[in-house]
Amino acid sequence: MTSPLVVTGLSKSFTMHLQDGVELPVVQGVTFTLEAGRCAVLGGPSGAGKSSILKMVYGNYSVDRGSIMVAHRGQFVDVATATPRVVLGVRRDTIGYVSQFLRVVPRVSALDVVAEPLISRGEDASAARPRAQEMLARLNLPERLWLLPPATFSGGEQQRVNIARGFITDHPILLLDEPTASLDVNNRQVVINLIAEKKAAGVAMLGIFHDHDVRDAVADSILDVTSFAAGKVAA
Numbered sequence: 001m002t003s004p005l006v007v008t009g010l011s012k013s014f015t016m017h018l019q020d021g022v023e024l025p026v027v028q029g030v031t032f033t034l035e036a037g038r039c040a041v042l043g044g045p046s047g048a049g050k051s052s053i054l055k056m057v058y059g060n061y062s063v064d065r066g067s068i069m070v071a072h073r074g075q076f077v078d079v080a081t082a083t084p085r086v087v088l089g090v091r092r093d094t095i096g097y098v099s100q101f102l103r104v105v106p107r108v109s110a111l112d113v114v115a116e117p118l119i120s121r122g123e124d125a126s127a128a129r130p131r132a133q134e135m136l137a138r139l140n141l142p143e144r145l146w147l148l149p150p151a152t153f154s155g156g157e158q159q160r161v162n163i164a165r166g167f168i169t170d171h172p173i174l175l176l177d178e179p180t181a182s183l184d185v186n187n188r189q190v191v192i193n194l195i196a197e198k199k200a201a202g203v204a205m206l207g208i209f210h211d212h213d214v215r216d217a218v219a220d221s222i223l224d225v226t227s228f229a230a231g232k233v234a235a
């Protein structure tokens with residue numbers, strides 16, 4: 001089977017313009033392949049560049065060298081060099097992203113925040129809203145909160161809205177940036193179950209999990225970010 005995501009020789013440094021243009025190397029030569037139905041976890045110490053890799057794959061950070069080939073609408077596109085228009089298409093149809101924090105939109109209810117990715121992909125609101133309710137119920141968000149905007153929710157409540165929004169779609173690739181960071185043990189287990197269901201559905205996942213129990217439960221392979229620059233071969 002063709003891999004949905006092939007990353008080759010990815011390198012990036014940041015130029016600190018306020019400090020005489022000092023170059024801060026972040027990652028070098030990152031090379032890996034994601035497989036459908038498996039979850040690869042980025043490992044390595046704090047500051048090794050794990051989040052930066054996710055942001056490059058999602059097209060949020062520019063890339064200095066290397067390629068990010070994504071199977072998108074029946075062909076491969078290189079996110080590293082794609083136009084913003086193509087990157088938006090990749091995000092709509094191919095790569096989903098569950099970040100640690102919810103980007104709160106004023107006056108939009110939690111239910112609509114969760115249903116929105118389905119509606120923007122052409123699903124009817126009448127079908128999308130019950131699915132959003134189902135996701136919020138699974139993540140134990142109290143029903144009294146569903147019609148309120150999440151701006152005043154607790155950190156864990158906001159994160160659950162964010163997870164519901166990220167997992168509701170059927171993107172074939174899912175990026176997970178510490179989705180369980182502020183969750184209690186019950187809700188962590190819900191996320192572990194959601195990831196298992198995505199695997200069964202053939203979704204390829206790339207994630208960062210600082211919680212060892214969650215990492216052990218979901219990881220099919222660990223990609224040590226520091227090993228690439230040293231020229232070692234990744235799992």
Ligand SMILES: Nc1ncnc2c1ncn2[C@@H]1O[C@H](COP(=O)(O)OP(=O)(O)OP(=O)(O)O)[C@@H](O)[C@H]1O
Pocket residue numbers: 014024026044045046047048049050051052053
């Ligand atoms: N936008 C940016 N501008 C400048 N430096 C940045 C930027 N984003 C990340 N960095 C730097 O790149 C390095 C890697 O950061 P990154 O967040 O990718 O690491 P990480 O492995 O995800 O860390 P953690 O496990 O602590 O979240 C850090 O030294 C960070 O300060």
